[in-house]
Amino acid sequence: MWTKKLLILMSISFLAFFSSCDVLNQVSQVSNLTKCDFRLESVQQLNLAGVNVQNVRKMSDLNMFDAANLASAVASQKFPLDFTLNIEAKNPNTATAGMTKIDWILLIDDIEMTRGILDQQITIPANNGTAIIPMKMHVDLQKALSGKSADAIINFGMNLAGTGNKPTRFTVQMKPTITVNGFPITYPGYLNVKTEYGGQ
Secondary structure: OHHHHHHHHHHHHHHHHHHHHHHHHHHHHHHHHOOOEEEEEEEEEEEEOOEEOOOOOOHHHOOHHHHHHHHHHHHOOOOEEEEEEEEEEEEOOOOOEEEOEEEEEEEEOOEEEEEEEEOOOEEEOOOOEEEEEEEEEEEEHHHHOOOOOHHHHHHHHHOOOOHHHOOOOEEEEEEEEEEEOOEEEEOOOOEEEOOOOOOO
16 A cells, blocks of 8 residues: 555656656756847748749749739739748757747838748757748738839849848848746747848
């Protein structure tokens, strides 16, 4: 009888110990996250109204079919821009950093285009380890650039990839969150993420 009770108490203590260790690990990840650095690494899969314009710089680079599709999209008052913006995170700490959610705001040429939430577990390895955070973006350029001409909107969309797909015209304001023992802890304020580290 006493042996069973002892085993139960030992089991409870064992679980409590590992539960507290898990919480301490999560708290450590919060602290480490505040020391991490972020930069915009690349833009990929750049599509305007369903037309791949990743390596297109002007209308004459398009075939007749794609050019007609873009013109038709602008005329329909809907001009969707879809792409993946890759954010690279670097962790200078000697322990892992992580986050469970990112609230973000996308700006192009300092104009707010859209905002959203990336609800995903992300782990950044220790000792200057890096992790790529792919963020899928969707913008209605017709709405975001209201008042601009059709040509201006098309040219705006086609010149976003930059040389070597470097997203020089983009800025992302991001607010990471990590969940500790079931409670969300959110980074104080927004980080301004640009193409080089240290752009906050």
